[in-house]
Amino acid sequence: MIINENKENKTLSYEEYPYATYVRISTDKEEQESSPENQIDICRYWLEKNGFEWSDKSVQFDDGITGTVLLDRTAMQLILDKARRREIKMVIFKSISRLARDLRDSLEIKETLIAHGVRLVTIEEGYDSLHEGKNDMKFEMFSMFAAQLPKTASVSISASMTAKVRRGEHVGQVPFGYSLKNKKLEINESEAPTIRQIFSWYNEDGFGFKTITRLLNEENEAGNLSKPRKKDKWQMTTVQRIIQNPTYAGMFIHNRYTKVKIGGRKKQIQNPREKWSIYEDHHPAIISKADWEKANSKEVMNKKTKITPWNEFRGLLRCSECGSNMVILQTGSKKKDGKKDDRWKYLKCSAYRRGGSKHGCVNHSPILYDDFREFLLKKLLRKGKNTKIKFENNLHEKKKKEIAVLQKQKLHLEEKNKSLVDIYLDKLIGKDEFQLKRQEYTDEIKKIEDKIFILSQEKDMKVEIESIQEAFEQLKNHKQDLHHALSTLIDHVVVHPDGKLDIHYKFKL
Structure with a gap:
């Protein structure tokens, strides 16, 4: 009780x-x-x-x-x-x-x-x-x-889905190239030719994802092939997913993925192959199983797939024209003895990489990654060595400005909250709207107070100062991965087509 x-x-x-x-x-x-x-x-x-x-x-x-x-x-x-x-x-x-x-x-x-x-x-x-x-x-x-x-409940749902799959019913999103009829997949004859052409280009002509994407968009404009369902233009990642999808060979794989909780959030991961349930001839196939296995064989995939080079500037470089991330592309040529390739890594706009100059973005002048890295490291080291950085003063001023802005926002909300009472008393709004709006203002004020409290902590400022100083020290060791140090010092770098750079730092000089 x-x-x-x-x-x-x-x-x-x-x-x-x-x-x-x-x-x-x-x-x-x-x-x-x-x-x-x-x-x-x-x-x-x-x-x-x-x-x-x-x-x-x-x-x-x-x-x-x-x-x-x-x-x-x-x-x-x-x-x-x-x-x-x-x-x-x-x-x-x-x-x-x-x-x-x-x-x-x-x-x-x-x-x-x-x-x-x-x-x-x-x-x-x-x-x-x-x-x-x-x-x-x-x-x-x-x-x-x-x-x-x-x-x-998850086990029960999974068992129910398995029963549906055994009956030949489709579970999940209907893939491009198919339609759904009586809960089962049937070939969409207007889209299926596009799927067959993608596999033909990939298996028979030896084209890669980028070339196939360009050809698809050209054929789409000419009215010869279908456009994708959700976007106006084909994307390279879409082509890659189509090539890897066993659905087009008439197969259905159940229990391929699962969700796990990592860092307080759910993330989808692929289960080990021994946990997969593979259903052959589950629905009509658009391509043969032999064609799908050929496209996904290690021999073919190793020829087509290039290992993405390690990019210490990931997330920091932006295209000046479209705002997309700059990524690393890799090219090379065989030596005369045929034993080893000479390879070059250079920066390109990710939108250009996906769709080319016609369907993506402009083609930037080649910037070799190693040259870019060396130039930026030297520039940062010069700033750290030749300029007296007043860490404490700069960060203190920065925090003071942020706090001043927040206090101004708080004062504005408090005034609005007070005037809300007059509006309610004048019967310009009802009780429900008054309470809802008042709660909204109160919540916003409390959020701002939290931010002010966090910014006011001297300990946080010292940690930030030490982090910046430590980042400059790390730059002296060129051989290690410097992504963390670069992310600490650089907010972002805008890369122009002619190679010009606009560097935005996280600290003041």
């Missing part, structure tokens, strides 16, 4: 005892028992029964967000932020499954709330941290059950 905290048995208002009511639904297909209205109604009943006044302002809602990915749940992050600020005293959940479906996340949320003096209540399980004390077994047990539920 839950005992009311209020000794005088009076009803506690939201202002006297601020709390949060957390509501989450994963999809629009959730059953009625997990609907937002149902969750709110259950939480409201518990609150009123236990001597608390209900407030709509308490509801924090994550819509369409899976309970297995904590980082994507904005409302939950806001609750944890309020807990750290000690702005709430209690959080109510309909059940632990609404709190999280990952055991580690459940325990992390619980520890964060309790560590900041926030009472945690999950109604269905009858868990109340105020009365459980140090007994965590109950919470951990129910959290484990909640974590197992999506895994059980």
